Amino acid sequence: MWELIQSNKRKSLILFFGMGALLILIGYVFGSFYNPESGGAVGIFFAIILWMILSTISYFAGSKILLAVSGAKEVTKDVHPQLYNVVEEMKIASGVPYFPKIYIIDDPSPNAFATGVKPENSAIAVTSGLLSTLNRYELQGVVAHEISHIVNRDILLMTFAGMMLGAITLMSEVFFRGLYFGGGSRYRSKSSSKNSGQGQIIIMILALVLAILGPILAQLFYFAISRKREYLADASAARLTRYPEGLANALEKIANSSYKLRSANKVTAPMYIVNPLKREGMKLADLTSTHPPISERIKILRALQQGVSYKDYQKVFEMIHGKKEKIIPDSALTESIPVAPIMGLANQNKSFSHVDAKREANDAVMKLNDYKFINCKCGVRIKIPPDYNQPIVVCPRCGTRHQLG
Amino acid sequence: MNCPVCKEPMIILELNKVEIDFCPNCSGIWLDEGELELLYSIDKPDNELQKLFQQTTSSKEKSYKCPICRKRMIKTQFSNTDLILDRCPQNHGIWFDKGELEKVLTIKSNSSSEKILALLKDMFSYNKSQEAE
Numbered sequence: 235m236w237e238l239i240q241s242n243k244r245k246s247l248i249l250f251f252g253m254g255a256l257l258i259l260i261g262y263v264f265g266s267f268y269n270p271e272s273g274g275a276v277g278i279f280f281a282i283i284l285w286m287i288l289s290t291i292s293y294f295a296g297s298k299i300l301l302a303v304s305g306a307k308e309v310t311k312d313v314h315p316q317l318y319n320v321v322e323e324m325k326i327a328s329g330v331p332y333f334p335k336i337y338i339i340d341d342p343s344p345n346a347f348a349t350g351v352k353p354e355n356s357a358i359a360v361t362s363g364l365l366s367t368l369n370r371y372e373l374q375g376v377v378a379h380e381i382s383h384i385v386n387r388d389i390l391l392m393t394f395a396g397m398m399l400g401a402i403t404l405m406s407e408v409f410f411r412g413l414y415f416g417g418g419s420r421y422r423s424k425s426s427s428k429n430s431g432q433g434q435i436i437i438m439i440l441a442l443v444l445a446i447l448g449p450i451l452a453q454l455f456y457f458a459i460s461r462k463r464e465y466l467a468d469a470s471a472a473r474l475t476r477y478p479e480g481l482a483n484a485l486e487k488i489a490n491s492s493y494k495l496r497s498a499n500k501v502t503a504p505m506y507i508v509n510p511l512k513r514e515g516m517k518l519a520d521l522t523s524t525h526p527p528i529s530e531r532i533k534i535l536r537a538l539q540q541g542v543s544y545k546d547y548q549k550v551f552e553m554i555h556g557k558k559e560k561i562i563p564d565s566a567l568t569e570s571i572p573v574a575p576i577m578g579l580a581n582q583n584k585s586f587s588h589v590d591a592k593r594e595a596n597d598a599v600m601k602l603n604d605y606k607f608i609n610c611k612c613g614v615r616i617k618i619p620p621d622y623n624q625p626i627v628v629c630p631r632c633g634t635r636h637q638l639g
Numbered sequence: 640m641n642c643p644v645c646k647e648p649m650i651i652l653e654l655n656k657v658e659i660d661f662c663p664n665c666s667g668i669w670l671d672e673g674e675l676e677l678l679y680s681i682d683k684p685d686n687e688l689q690k691l692f693q694q695t696t697s698s699k700e701k702s703y704k705c706p707i708c709r710k711r712m713i714k715t716q717f718s719n720t721d722l723i724l725d726r727c728p729q730n731h732g733i734w735f736d737k738g739e740l741e742k743v744l745t746i747k748s749n750s751s752s753e754k755i756l757a758l759l760k761d762m763f764s765y766n767k768s769q770e771a772e
Contacts, residue, residue, distance in 0.1 A: 633765035
């Protein structure tokens, strides 16, 4: 476990400085494009300021903003006991010393994500749609996947990667706007006639190439790390629950859902357990997708018949993927104790009632929105919205008058 | 969610695991599409729900807006009865006016509408007994 964290932390640092270097380069080139004499320095200055602002905000408030944007609300144990219990179990199994905050997003589309740059203030958010479609074992798989993101420090890595992508996209956007309104050509025509015409052309070409390719490269890079993280989190989840079938079933249910997540956008998409923006990908789209194809993730999980250790996952991954690619760092592959998967839990799924799960999930969302619940003695459950302004409510079944307030 | 007729907040009633939205002000009922699906989930041939509702143009009733998407609802005929209900064009659910609810409670159920009618009759048994007096 610790080796995975170490290697991730190293990657985060490399990314952090790489991001700074790329930004400085782009700032210098764009600046020189507009003003060859002093523009480079000004460009660097603005690039560093932009980078510092984005990184500071994302480090200190990123998870809060993300949770707010997705409309997530924090829940306590009594709002949705099963979810709370599952998170507690997985927290103990994974050995994280901190209890992650639990959030529910009111959305019929099943999905989940984890956030928080430090494990101390990490959070797991699931949609109400997820709670109403998954049974306990499937929910366990999803929560284990999210906890793994926290344990492996994936969130820190993805936050910095996301900010690099954001800053580069922003700068090339500004550059093209400037080009469009003709800001650059005015300065250039004055100076290029006099001196260093050749150097100016090189800068010009470099700026255009960087403006076009920069965001695309950054995005591909971002997607590539994001995909790898997903495999690793799947492997960790299988190992934590020792029941890969649970996560496999969950992924299948999520993929088959016809609902679309309302609050998802391009930047937040890689955070989710299943990409909320794209339908099950064709092979062509693999390069630009933030997640591995779900069918492949399911296939790997289902093939983990012999064991659920990292070694087994890497072996099965290579078998199904057809080529050698390191998903799991070498140090984690030396684990010698065989971890056997639990089989035959599928029979216990029969007690799962889709209606009950949906009711429970909806009630949790209503509790979060300050609805009052009255259990009438005749069996009717009355749920009263917070903006209901009448002093009494009459049960239409038995006529009991319930006093409010 | 607010009542499409009198715009007051509606309360939610749950019985036998089915939820319906009820306006205590005008006694109108909103049946959510998801709840209808739950009601029919066990033995649902896909078009059974569709068969229950036929679009009609003969109604001169005032039309209301869907409380979820605010689109104007379509007048539909309920299961070969003379009951005219409002149905959301985007299938968010159906609306029963107060008068319509009373009619529903006196309809002899046929096989396909049985579940909705049984639920409503059970849920509003007190209101029904009040009407009888």
